[in-house]
Amino acid sequence: MHRRGFLAASLATVLASPRALAQMKMDDMSNMPGMDHAGHDMGAMGQGPVALPQNQPLRELPLLANEAAGPGLFKARLTAESATARFAADRDTPILAYNGISPGPLIETQEGDRVEITFSNRIEGEPSTIHWHGMPVPADQDGNPMDPVAAGADRVYAFELPEGSAGSYWYHPHPHGRTAEQVYRGLAGAFLVKAKADPIPAAYGDTTLFLTDLRLAADGSMPENTMTDMMNGRVGDQVLVNGQKNPRLAVAMGTKRRLRLYNATNARFLRLAFVNAAMTVIGSDGGLLEAPVATDEILLSPAERVELVVAFDKPGTAILTTLDYDRGWMGPGRPEDKGLALLTADVSDTQAEPMPPLPERLRPIARFGQPTVSRRLVFTETMAMKPTGMEMGFLINGMAFDMGRVDIVARAGDTELWEIVNQADMDHPFHLHGTQFQLIERERDGKVSKPPYLAWKDTVNVARGETVRLVTRQERPGTRMYHCHILEHEQLGMMGVVDVQA
Ligand SMILES: [Cu+2]
Structure with missing residues (x-):
């Protein structure tokens, strides 16, 4: 991790124009300290990523054990620490893990539960926090960057899960x-x-499919972020499902499965289709829709989730696969988006036991009333000539994140219209902490489109050149973050603070 200092310093000189970047990569980057391109960029040159085993039976995520004796309480411990993983058969990969595994253990609770999780930060020399993405937890329990847990320290995160909060x-x-x-x-x-x-x-x-991506150097280690990663967000060489590359799922013909898909990658946009199986959307980030919606494809931007019922009605092979999606890419090395097999189902030709049909109504979703406040957030990428070189900024309303600054003062209980304007050259998935929102409309080149269905969301992609309007309400006072969920962009400044007052 000794290269972090260099990378932090070099952010001030991230080159902005694609041509300049390409030139720099060819001329200099391979000679610069910290610019070891093993893995990602070698792959782009035809060497290909480190081979991972495929076709193993899909692992369900291990559950985090509840240590509480009685009902209504979920009590557990999460320890963040260094660990070793075996992605490739013949080499070790040093990783960070919760309770020794990555993805971390699956936490399964019920509406109405009280949650008490003791977090132990055992990451050497680094502060950390746990953010409960999408959940209606009090601001001081939500793992804000203002509330770091120092290396070696512990803290308890405690919150109640209200009725109606069921979700992924x-x-x-x-x-x-x-x-x-x-x-x-x-x-x-x-x-x-x-x-x-x-x-x-x-x-x-009810199966959770937690999608992450991975880049391995030839020695099995994870390379540091390059400048390309910082600009575009880190995209790995391979997409994993529950830590496995293209695992297999055996089902009988006629089976319906409930699948919860998570885009837990830093920056990879996943446009997904299920070849030879029928997908029906039943839920979004914040739980079930009002009614099922049949679909052929889904765009899952970083941090979004979707709940599906997949019907395996044709014997043979059904593949969860990726389609092409252009999210705006700066510089060379745009990763291949399409044709990745993420999960392969083997559908037997023996008929499954008849399954009950999906209900026509799932649950009501309350509409917000008329907003009383409106806000406008303009996302831009900027370039400026500095003595050290070109500086690239990821900004909201012209400003980079400042932990000591309040960008928006809001009032608990107010219904607010938020207009997210993307004037940049890349898509930016917008995420708001502490609550869920409803998408109202999208506008691009003067053309307004309504979403196909009402849904609870905490993350929404705002395509380049697009304006997204959403309605939301913070129920509790406290400091909340909003940011681009391409995590490198968040880190480079595309984040703001809303102070919700009582
Ligand atoms: Cu972004």
Whole structure:
């Protein structure tokens, strides 16, 4: 980690124009300290990534054990620490892990539960926090960068899960300046809040598919972020599902499965299709939709989740695969987006036991009333000539993140319209802490489109040149973050602070 100092210093000289970057990569970068391109860029030159085993049976994520004796309380410990993983068969990879594993253990709770999780930061020399992504937890329990847990220290995160909060959330670090690296090195896990009365038939099961990506150097280690990574966000060489490359799932013909898909990558946009199986969207970031919606494809930008029912009605092979998606890429080395097999289902030709149908109504979603406040956040990427070179900025309303500055003062209980304007050259997935929102419309080149269905969201992609309007309400006072969930962009300044007052 000795290269971090260099990288931090070099951020001031991130080259901005694609041509300049290409030139610099060819001329200088391979000779610069910290610019070891083994893995990612070697792959782009045809050597290919380190081979990982494929076609192993899909692992379900191990559950975090509840240490509480009685009902209504979920009590556990999460320790962040260095660990060793075996992605490739013949070499070790040093990673960061929660309780020794990456992805971290699956936390499964129920609406109405009280949660008490003791976090032990055993990452050598680095502060960390745990942010409960998407969850309605008090601001001082939400792992803000202002509330670091020092290396070697412990703290308890405690909160209640209100009725109606069932959904597919997740947890990951959010320390100042270190989030991107701690996440790509392995710190992230899924946090399910289950409904007391769940309308989805239990026969469909409930499987979490936690999508991460991975870049390995030839020696099995994870290379540091390059300048290309800092500009575009780090995209790995391979996408993993529950830590496995293209695992297999055996199902009988006629089976329906409930699958929760998480985009837990730092920066990879996943446009997904299921070849030879029918997808129905039943839920979004913050839980079930009002009614199921059949779909052929899904765009899952970094940090978004979707809940699906997949019907395996054709015998043979059904593949969860990626399609091409242009999210705006700066410089050379745009990764291949399409044709990645993420999960392969083997559908037998023996008929499954008949499964109950999906209900036509899932749950009501309350509409917000008329907003009383409106806000406008303009996302830009800027370049400026500095004595040290070109400086690239990732800004909201012209400013880079400052932990000591309040950008927005809001009032608890107010319904607010937020307009997110992307005037930049890349897509930026917008995330707001502490609550869920509803997408109202998107506008691009003067053309306004409404979302196909109402949904609870905490992260929404704002494509380049697009304006997204959403309605939200913070129920509790406290300091909340909003930011681009390309974690490298968040780290470079595309984040702000909203102070919610009582
Ligand atoms: Cu971004």
